[in-house]
Amino acid sequence: MEKIDIGKFIAHLSIDCVIFGYKDKELKVLISKFKFGKGTWMLPGGHVLKTEGIDKAASRVLKDRTGLENIYLEQFRVFGDENRIVNSEHKAIMKADLIAYDERFDEEVTEWITSRFISVGYYALVDIHKVNPKNGFFDEYLEWRSINDIPQMNYDHNEILTYGLEALRQNLDRKLIGFNLLPETFTIKEIQELYEAVYDRPFARNNFQKKILDLNVLERLEKKFTGAQNKAPYLYRFIRN
DSSP states (O other): OOOGGGGEEEEEEEEEEEEEETTTTEEEEEEESSTTTTTOEEEEEEEEEEEOOOOHHHHHHHHHHHHHHEEEEEEEEEOOOOOTTTTTHHHHHHHHHHHHOOOOOHHHHHHHHTOOOOEEEEEEOOOOOGOOOOOOOOOOEEEEEEETTTTOBBHHHHHHHHHHHHHHHHHHHHSSGGGGGOOOOOOOOOHHHHHHHHHHHHOOHHHHHHHHTTTTTTTEEOOOOOOOGGGGEEEEEEEOO
């Protein structure tokens, strides 16, 4: 069996993705139950080929895990602490599991996989209803979890998630990126519920509605049928530049 060619990747550089979705009034994150190292949890990620840039690598990782292209994607931080991965309690277990799993994972390959990596953090925004999660080689399975129900993850992935959420909150208004988490049409109430889920706090309805409409980025469509047609809310569509 052919040995895994680690030489095609940029040495000690990786991508970790915080993939946000939104459903049932909750902000959710796609996380991976890692196949090795006693089933630890991790963010979806991957390595960077020598033939691609880091943005292209991140897009490839996202397409592989979600099946989607043209996803909103933004780099938010580089994680390069000198003790990153090196001091992980899971390292020895992961090495043993990899070697036992497949003979291609010899000492050289497993040492490379479990050595220190500089990770480039990206966050992505997806319409959760369009995602069909697909396992990568290292994933036992992928699962959407509420932002308030995230388990302890391996390495510094909880820290990466925290910074990714902070970046999302900072850019939600400034770049109007929240609409990437919604279906094509939505009500003002649904926008407000999304904002409340992201910021984890309530907003005054009248003030919020005025703020959103004053942005002049929404196209008003027909009313949404609720059984009381005269009181039905309007549907809107985001006017993308």
